[in-house]
Amino acid sequence: MNNVYIIGTGMTKISEHWEKSLRQLLVEAALKAVDNALISLKDIEGIFVGNMSSGYLQGQEHLGSLLATWLGIPGVAACKVEAACASGGVAFHQAVLSVASGLYDCVLAIGVEKMSDVITSDVTSALIMADDQEYVAGIGTTFVGLNALVYRVYMERYNVKQEDIALFPVHCHKYAQYNPYARFRNTISVEDVLNSPLIADPIRLLDSSPIGDGSAAAVLCSENFLRKIGRRDELVKVLASSVATDTFSLNDRDDLTTLYASKIALKKASRMANIDINQISLMEVHDAFSILGVIHLEDLGFAEKGRGVNLIKEGQIEYDGKIPTNISGGLKARGHPIGATGIYQIVEVSRQLLGKADAKQVPDPTIGLAQNVGGVGGTISINILGRVR
Amino acid sequence: MKPVNEVGIVGYGGYIPMYRIRDEEIGEIWSKGTKKFPIKEKSVPGLDEDVITMSVEASWQALKVAQIDPKSIEAVFIGAESHPYAVKPSATVVAEAIGATPKLIAVDMEFACRAGSTAMQNIIGLVGSEMIKYGLAIGADTAQGRPGDELEYTAAAGAAAFIIGPGDESLAIFESTYSYVTDTPDFWRREGEYYPRHGQRFTGEPAYFKHTISAARGLMEESGLKPDDFDYVVFHQPNVKFPLRAGKILGFSREKILPGLLSNIIGNTYAGASLLGLIAVLDIANPGDRILMVSFGSGAGSDAFNIVVTDKISRRSKKTSLSTYIETKKYINYALYAKYRRKIRLR
Amino acid sequence: MVESIPRVWRERKYKYRLIGSKCNDCGKIFYPPRSVCLKCGSKNLVEVPLARTGRVFSYTVIRSPPSEFTLYKPYIIALIELDDGVKILSQLTDIEPKDVKIGMRVKAVFRKYKEQSENGIIEYGIKFTPLK
Numbered sequence: 032m033n034n035v036y037i038i039g040t041g042m043t044k045i046s047e048h049w050e051k052s053l054r055q056l057l058v059e060a061a062l063k064a065v066d067n068a069l070i071s072l073k074d075i076e077g078i079f080v081g082n083m084s085s086g087y088l089q090g091q092e093h094l095g096s097l098l099a100t101w102l103g104i105p106g107v108a109a110c111k112v113e114a115a116c117a118s119g120g121v122a123f124h125q126a127v128l129s130v131a132s133g134l135y136d137c138v139l140a141i142g143v144e145k146m147s148d149v150i151t152s153d154v155t156s157a158l159i160m161a162d163d164q165e166y167v168a169g170i171g172t173t174f175v176g177l178n179a180l181v182y183r184v185y186m187e188r189y190n191v192k193q194e195d196i197a198l199f200p201v202h203c204h205k206y207a208q209y210n211p212y213a214r215f216r217n218t219i220s221v222e223d224v225l226n227s228p229l230i231a232d233p234i235r236l237l238d239s240s241p242i243g244d245g246s247a248a249a250v251l252c253s254e255n256f257l258r259k260i261g262r263r264d265e266l267v268k269v270l271a272s273s274v275a276t277d278t279f280s281l282n283d284r285d286d287l288t289t290l291y292a293s294k295i296a297l298k299k300a301s302r303m304a305n306i307d308i309n310q311i312s313l314m315e316v317h318d319a320f321s322i323l324g325v326i327h328l329e330d331l332g333f334a335e336k337g338r339g340v341n342l343i344k345e346g347q348i349e350y351d352g353k354i355p356t357n358i359s360g361g362l363k364a365r366g367h368p369i370g371a372t373g374i375y376q377i378v379e380v381s382r383q384l385l386g387k388a389d390a391k392q393v394p395d396p397t398i399g400l401a402q403n404v405g406g407v408g409g410t411i412s413i414n415i416l417g418r419v420r
Numbered sequence: 421m422k423p424v425n426e427v428g429i430v431g432y433g434g435y436i437p438m439y440r441i442r443d444e445e446i447g448e449i450w451s452k453g454t455k456k457f458p459i460k461e462k463s464v465p466g467l468d469e470d471v472i473t474m475s476v477e478a479s480w481q482a483l484k485v486a487q488i489d490p491k492s493i494e495a496v497f498i499g500a501e502s503h504p505y506a507v508k509p510s511a512t513v514v515a516e517a518i519g520a521t522p523k524l525i526a527v528d529m530e531f532a533c534r535a536g537s538t539a540m541q542n543i544i545g546l547v548g549s550e551m552i553k554y555g556l557a558i559g560a561d562t563a564q565g566r567p568g569d570e571l572e573y574t575a576a577a578g579a580a581a582f583i584i585g586p587g588d589e590s591l592a593i594f595e596s597t598y599s600y601v602t603d604t605p606d607f608w609r610r611e612g613e614y615y616p617r618h619g620q621r622f623t624g625e626p627a628y629f630k631h632t633i634s635a636a637r638g639l640m641e642e643s644g645l646k647p648d649d650f651d652y653v654v655f656h657q658p659n660v661k662f663p664l665r666a667g668k669i670l671g672f673s674r675e676k677i678l679p680g681l682l683s684n685i686i687g688n689t690y691a692g693a694s695l696l697g698l699i700a701v702l703d704i705a706n707p708g709d710r711i712l713m714v715s716f717g718s719g720a721g722s723d724a725f726n727i728v729v730t731d732k733i734s735r736r737s738k739k740t741s742l743s744t745y746i747e748t749k750k751y752i753n754y755a756l757y758a759k760y761r762r763k764i765r766l767r
Numbered sequence: 768m769v770e771s772i773p774r775v776w777r778e779r780k781y782k783y784r785l786i787g788s789k790c791n792d793c794g795k796i797f798y799p800p801r802s803v804c805l806k807c808g809s810k811n812l813v814e815v816p817l818a819r820t821g822r823v824f825s826y827t828v829i830r831s832p833p834s835e836f837t838l839y840k841p842y843i844i845a846l847i848e849l850d851d852g853v854k855i856l857s858q859l860t861d862i863e864p865k866d867v868k869i870g871m872r873v874k875a876v877f878r879k880y881k882e883q884s885e886n887g888i889i890e891y892g893i894k895f896t897p898l899k
Contacts, residue, residue: 152834155831156834166798166856167856171842175831187869281846283797287825467838467839468879470889473891504879513783
């Protein structure tokens with residue numbers, strides 16, 4: 032497998048972009064990434080667009096070809112990649128494969144979602160498409176509802192209180208203050224979380240990542256390409272890229288409180304990168320809901336099952352802690368434009384590694400991990416990036 | 421009228437939704453200006469219930485009592501005036517849900533509150549002529565009362581299902597039946613209208629009483645029977661007054677009427693009304709008991725049935741008894757009632 | 768969601784009568800029914816009716832539903848473990864959220880799920896109520 036490098040990144044702010052269409056968000060992020068990479072658009076040979084619901088929300092498919100034209104480079108290889116909320120991470124994985132295979136030298140991995148075009152109940156309908164339409168969506172479950180089922184079992188089994196789980200979104204908001212791209216930059220308290228309206232008991236509004244629009248992009252290239260453009264610094268290397276699945280629906284799972292795909296993907300990725308988790312300097316995990324944030328800390332090996340909140344209480348996930356987590360603000364505060372999130376995580380980890388974070392800078396990081404989850408763990412992608420000196 | 425072969429009830433089951441609203445509560449909203457109401461309380465279907473869902477539940481109960489393979493049911497006739505679809509049968513959904521498809525006759529019937537007994541008569545004919553061995557007759561309704569109208573105090577919801585089959589397998593035999601029908605427009609609903617209309621006092625003497633009494637007398641005359649020959653009598657029960665008065669006019673004592681009179685506590689379940697009254701009686705009857713059931717449907721017509729209980733009545737079970745549904749209840753206020761009955765405009 | 772009549776028609780047997788599939792090789796039962804065993808990989812699966820009683824494994828209350836369920840909010844979604852070991856996602860009805868307890872016994876009933884738009888067809892299925 033050939034080496035793969037990230038030589039440029041770009042992203043839009045996450046917001047309700049009433050005035051920007053889906054394609055305008057795509058173009059904005061793509062151009063920023065290409066500029067940041069110091070290459071020209073003509074250097075791009077392939078485009079991988081991560082997106083979950085453009086068909087349902089905008090009536091628009093065929094995003095790869097759309098973007099190629101809108102960037103003025105029709106002719107290149109392009110496609111849309113979809114894996115529910117893991118679309119971004121999996122699009123990145125496809126981009127990595129295309130370069131690692133030797134077939135492509137320079138490609139663009141980009142994610143986008145525009146959720147503010149429709150009313151909330153329609154977004155709710157779109158999100159549950161991540162699970163079984165016939166037997167899960169069909170009986171009235173919502174995506175929040177599925178995560179609520181997990182939350183309730185977790186609380187009962189491990190005797191963990193909601194005020195402790197609430198520490199995760201509080202943490203995310205604290206750090207989003209420093210992120211100019213974030214959807215929310217206000218701080219919140221545990222009381223705020225516990226007093227916010229219920230969406231699907233026990234999950235409340237402030238337990239949940241927000242609706243928002245955004246696009247994020249990364250330019251990937253081969254060793255060949257680096258030589259060609261004479262580039263030697265400001266490089267991030269893709270140490271590992273993995274994707275794993277778990278049972279599609281919760282009723283087939285053995286343990287509702289564990290996302291097995293995290294463990295499988297992590298194992299594959301650590302082997303590929305030849306590292307163990309103690310070498311990870313920071314991570315961006317997929318806290319679509321507060322309870323997931325806590326569960327990821329456990330499934331990724333940093334805490335025992337049921338003890339994730341202790342890691343937070345001990346300050347271990349702070350920017351200067353043992354495993355800085357979601358210093359961007361995570362899905363809760365930085366935002367979660369579904370198909371774009373996976374790429375936002377890549378951009379954030381890359382910039383932290385380069386010492387150029389749009390956030391509180393983690394001191395001297397060398398290796399970063401981005402975890403992107405589709406559905407309630409139906410698909411999980413883990414990408415591990417390393418600083419190149 | 422009597423079938424050539426002996427036909428009877430092989431299994432039966434009833435269903436009443438658990439929600440109740442007191443007439444007092446309705447009276448508060450519409451300021452009746454009195455504390456006298458036609459009944460005490462009535463059943464209200466939940467948001468996720470309709471004629472089809474209630475019919476399936478009642479049919480499942482009837483199957484438990486009958487202990488037959490659902491595939492041997494070759495006719496499903498459902499009588500209601502509140503079928504969920506104006507066009508598309510309820511009977512096919514029920515047949516599918518109980519596992520009786522695809523070889524069967526399935527039909528929706530309609531004749532106001534008489535639709536359930538009409539279904540019974542038709543199934544008796546099919547079984548009695550040996551065209552089929554078992555048939556399922558259902559009377560069910562989620563009746564709508566116009567807000568503020570007298571009928572809102574009584575319009576309720578319920579379903580009754582009878583699996584009808586050969587006499588030698590039956591826990592009660594239909595010895596004979598008699599129908600009395602005339603064109604009498606006492607209560608009607610035009611196409612496209614949400615609520616029905618009625619002729620107020622005209623619904624009494626020329627409608628309910630004329631047809632109920634004529635059908636009962638016609639049946640007794642034809643079969644050579646008198647009120648004393650019957651142990652129970654069940655009337656269509658739009659309220660409490662009408663069936664008691666009909667019974668008195670015909671010469672039946674109150675003790676024979678009361679066991680089959682449920683309207684005071686569940687309301688008028690329209691096509692299910694007299695049928696549910698019959699079920700309440702079957703739940704307590706003894707072998708040899710003779711029951712007179714007289715339905716009434718506006719428009720108008722009455723069907724009278726002469727039913728004799730056999731020793732196979734021991735097949736009935738406490739678990740499937742109607743009393744469980746009558747006693748399991750939760751009271752709701754008018755606001756929740758209006759939401760459940762979809763009286764609140766959403767568009 | 769785009770309305771579909773064929774889909775409802777295809778599913779009716781499984782949803783009206785709670786029919787799943789059982790692996791003839793390892794005995795595991797699945798709902799919804801499928802053709803490959805998740806546990807042992809066998810393709811030797813047959814249709815079986817599921818148990819009609821079980822207990823509540825987890826539950827939630829939906830307060831922000833998709834558009835076609837708006838009239839029903841708030842409603843209760845529960846993951847139910849049936850007595851034959853299958854887990855099924857369904858709704859609890861005729862019970863208030865405050866009375867739901869993990870582990871409580873429930874039984875299957877036939878109810879309406881939704882209407883496909885105001886004048887579309889009606890979708891029916893199995894929900895669960897408290898078992899006394």
